[in-house]
Amino acid sequence: MTPIIATDAAAHCADWRLQIEPLNEYEETAIAAEITHYPQPQAATIEALKIVQQQQGWVSDGKIKAIAQRLHMSPDEVDSVATFYNKIYRQPVGTTVISLCDSVSCWIMGYQGLAQALTQELNIALGETTADGAVTILPTPCLGACDHAPVAMVGDQRAHKLTPSSLIELARLAQEQPL
Numbered sequence: 053m054t055p056i057i058a059t060d061a062a063a064h065c066a067d068w069r070l071q072i073e074p075l076n077e078y079e080e081t082a083i084a085a086e087i088t089h090y091p092q093p094q095a096a097t098i099e100a101l102k103i104v105q106q107q108q109g110w111v112s113d114g115k116i117k118a119i120a121q122r123l124h125m126s127p128d129e130v131d132s133v134a135t136f137y138n139k140i141y142r143q144p145v146g147t148t149v150i151s152l153c154d155s156v157s158c159w160i161m162g163y164q165g166l167a168q169a170l171t172q173e174l175n176i177a178l179g180e181t182t183a184d185g186a187v188t189i190l191p192t193p194c195l196g197a198c199d200h201a202p203v204a205m206v207g208d209q210r211a212h213k214l215t216p217s218s219l220i221e222l223a224r225l226a227q228e229q230p231l
């Protein structure tokens with residue numbers, strides 16, 4: 053692959069951030085409905101991000117700009133909300149996201165062994181997506197189930213007291229049938 057030199061990358065980035073990706077009809081309608089629940093449209097930011105992610109699988113810079121325009125905010129303000137919530141993805145992810153808790157209880161109870169087993173099984177590093185687009189692995193802070201450590205979210209399902217073999221089994225299921 054031809055390496056992108058720094059100046060090209062910067063220019064590409066600047067162009068990309070100027071692009072607005074208009075909300076589609078569903079997104080526009082759903083966000084408008086959410087806005088009615090709050091005194092200020094800005095309060096609907098997280099719901100707007102979730103609506104776009106549900107439609108697109110992730111939230112691009114262009115969609116950030118469209119949400120900002122709709123909610124009368126700056127793109128940076130919307131982006132700061134998006135990056136605060138670790139379930140909003142700012143890059144494309146696989147069909148199933150495995151979020152592996154790396155906070156203290158899970159770390160003590162075997163996080164490193166789980167991460168090693170999973171990255172070897174899927175042949176990707178943390179933060180990457182399998183070549184077939186089926187699974188992304190992300191480290192994540194505490195999932196609120198420390199007494200069941202080690203814990204991961206596999207898609208929308210929380211898995212408790214994981215072992216390397218039970219986690220690999222879940223990852224294989226996710227590759228066969230998205231969770």
Ligand code: FES
Nearest residue numbers: 153155158195198
């Ligand atoms: S530390 Fe992992 S769920 Fe709390």
